[in-house]
Amino acid sequence: MSRLGQIKSKRAVIGIVGLGYVGLPLAQAFCQQGIKVVGFDIDQEKINLIEQGKSYIHHIGDEVIGAMRSDGLFEATSNFPKIAEVDVIIICVPTPLSKHREPDLGPVLGTGEAIMPHLQKGQLVVLESSTYPGTTDTELANVLEKSGLKKDEDFYLTYSPEREDPGNETFSTSTIPKIVGADTPEAREMVAAVYEGVISKVVPVSSSRTAEAIKLTENIFRSVNIALVNELKVIFDAMDIDVWDVIDGAATKPFGFMPFYPGPGLGGHCIPIDPFYLTYKAREYEVPTRFIELAGEINAKMPQLVVGKTAQALSLISQKALNGANILIVGMAYKKNVDDMRESPSLILTELLESEGAHVAYHDPFLPIIPHTREHDELAGRESVDLTPEIVSGFDVVLISTNHDGVDYQLLADDAKIIVDTRNAMKEFQGRAVVVKA
Numbered sequence: 534m535s536r537l538g539q540i541k542s543k544r545a546v547i548g549i550v551g552l553g554y555v556g557l558p559l560a561q562a563f564c565q566q567g568i569k570v571v572g573f574d575i576d577q578e579k580i581n582l583i584e585q586g587k588s589y590i591h592h593i594g595d596e597v598i599g600a601m602r603s604d605g606l607f608e609a610t611s612n613f614p615k616i617a618e619v620d621v622i623i624i625c626v627p628t629p630l631s632k633h634r635e636p637d638l639g640p641v642l643g644t645g646e647a648i649m650p651h652l653q654k655g656q657l658v659v660l661e662s663s664t665y666p667g668t669t670d671t672e673l674a675n676v677l678e679k680s681g682l683k684k685d686e687d688f689y690l691t692y693s694p695e696r697e698d699p700g701n702e703t704f705s706t707s708t709i710p711k712i713v714g715a716d717t718p719e720a721r722e723m724v725a726a727v728y729e730g731v732i733s734k735v736v737p738v739s740s741s742r743t744a745e746a747i748k749l750t751e752n753i754f755r756s757v758n759i760a761l762v763n764e765l766k767v768i769f770d771a772m773d774i775d776v777w778d779v780i781d782g783a784a785t786k787p788f789g790f791m792p793f794y795p796g797p798g799l800g801g802h803c804i805p806i807d808p809f810y811l812t813y814k815a816r817e818y819e820v821p822t823r824f825i826e827l828a829g830e831i832n833a834k835m836p837q838l839v840v841g842k843t844a845q846a847l848s849l850i851s852q853k854a855l856n857g858a859n860i861l862i863v864g865m866a867y868k869k870n871v872d873d874m875r876e877s878p879s880l881i882l883t884e885l886l887e888s889e890g891a892h893v894a895y896h897d898p899f900l901p902i903i904p905h906t907r908e909h910d911e912l913a914g915r916e917s918v919d920l921t922p923e924i925v926s927g928f929d930v931v932l933i934s935t936n937h938d939g940v941d942y943q944l945l946a947d948d949a950k951i952i953v954d955t956r957n958a959m960k961e962f963q964g965r966a967v968v969v970k971a
Contacts, residue, residue: 535622536655542724543568547727548619550644552579552609554873555661555695556625557590561597562706562731564606571619572609583609591872592699592901616651621727623659624648625695627802628810629907636665636810638672644675652680657689657723660741663748663807666812668692669741670716691715691724692741695750700871710734714744753825754806758793759804760828763835766795775970777957780969797934797955797971798835798878805832805876828951838882840889842971843930843953850951850967853929856890861918861928863945864935864956865897872899877933880909894918894928898939923950931966933958 539545549556552574560570574580582589586599601607612677615736616622648658660669669692674684674716684690686866693713698704711732715721721737728735730783742840765777776795786794799805808829812822843860867877874880880903883893895903897917906912918924920941925931925948933945936956945952946964959968 536657537723537726539620540657540723540730543730545620545727546571546618548573548616548622550622550648551572551625551627551662552576552583552638553627554590554699554875555697557588557593558697558706559623559661559695559736561593561601564601564604564947565707566731567606568730569605570601570607571615572607573611573613573616574609577611580609580611583607590699599763611701613647614651616627616648617653619656621657622648623661625661627848628662628806630806630809634809636732636813636864638650638664638668641673641674645673649677649680651736652677652682654687656729657691657720659724659727660690660692661695663694663752663810664745665749665810666742666745667814668745685717685720689715689717689720689723690741691720692744693724693728694744694751694894696751697880699873700868704879707731708733712736712738712747713742714738714741714747716740728862749807749811752803753811753828755793756799756804756808756832757824758791759795759799760831762793763795765832767838769971777960777970794957795955796835796878797839797882798881799832800854800875800877801873801969802875823883836878836885839882839932839934839953839955839971840885840967843886843932844889846951846953846967846969847930850928854890855886858891858929859927860886860891860893860932861925861931862895863897863931863933863940864937865895865903865917866937869956870899870938874904874906875902877935878969880906880912882932883912884909896920896940897935898937920944925949938946 547568547570549560550573552572559570563570574726586602587595588598592965625643626644631637631638632721645877682688696709713724713727713735715724725735725737760788780792783790807827812825847858865879866873886893901917903912903915928951930951931945931949932953933956936958942958942962946962946966949966952959952966952968953971954968955971
């Protein structure tokens with residue numbers, strides 16, 4: 534049977550490189566359809582947990598991993614020579630920014646180097662990591678062709694951007710439409726067949742570069758619109774107008790408006806990062822990206838604005854300064870109801886407040902301990918405090934950075950002195966606390 538026939542009959546073995554917030558849910562989706570998956574990761578701790586039937590991602594329970602393992606459909610390894618034993622290789626590794634805010638393709642190209650010696654004729658390689666147009670068909674292709682095999686002659690190389698949204702109860706990996714881009718009809722047919730086995734709707738596009746551009750466009754759209762409402766927040770606040778009321782009112786229009794909401798800064802792996810991938814690549818073509826860069830500047834200033842609001846609230850209400858103040862940040866994850874720390878503005882807020890002499894603690898029901906992070910590793914190991922009347926009343930300010938559903942907001946209203954609310958979480962709650970929106 535041909536490789537394509539194996540894929541269509543669900544007999545192909547899927548290799549997934551990178552078992553994080555993208556790779557592990559994707560492995561789950563394949564296993565749920567009875568498709569065997571071999572997961573690859575350089576983090577041995579993840580491999581050990583999977584072998585024990587345990588999960589390290591909040592929205593995927595231990596029972597899910599246990600079932601995948603007991604069915605004999607999922608194994609995890611750090612042994613990259615096993616790449617030779619799979620039919621499809623899906624790369625789901627991070628694409629971070631360097632300290633100079635330039636794309637860091639190290640994880641992608643390093644993965645290519647690890648795969649290359651074991652690449653087999655007829656295998657399909659799919660890159661899912663967010664990146665700029667041209668990464669797949671040039672930079673990754675160049676690495677893989679060191680094997681002596683040629684793209685679209687000996688092996689297939691395609692791009693299909695991840696569209697994970699951790700914590701979203703409406704959409705899952707299998708129900709979010711899947712873009713697939715390839716540079717030949719044969720590769721396009723093969724990659725479409727892979728995902729048609731597990732995802733409700735697959736959308737083929739003309740090339741890998743088109744698919745890469747689609748991913749960036751989706752997240753730049755969000756970045757720009759979030760920047761707009763963040764700027765409106767500042768403007769309307771100066772006019773003593775509640776931007777949340779404005780957005781709720783505008784959202785009643787059934788056409789021509791889509792609500793976006795302000796916050797303390799951008800978080801997650803995609804929206805704070807992807808625009809910089811396009812601006813970097815655009816410079817190669819001498820094309821300005823003023824609009825995109827302006828949005829990035831506005832969003833990047835939001836943590837400083839929140840700190841300024843906190844200082845102002847302390848001064849006006851309690852006649853205190855940030856220096857020496859005790860501040861509780863509610864929500865350390867980058868978005869509600871997840872345990873994902875990537876690019877979380879709460880990390881930046883913590884460092885900014887402490888640089889002003891404040892004493893900062895945090896509460897997050899999804900993150901009992903701050904894990905190691907790329908740019909804020911000095912905060913690793915800090916532990917979440919409980920929310921009790923005694924603990925809350927001991928802080929000068931409670932700063933709501935992430936509005937998890939499981940937080941007792943009425944307790945905060947009753948026992949906090951000042952609440953700086955960046956998410957409109959206190960809209961329905963009243964108590965003794967003075968609430969300041971930021």
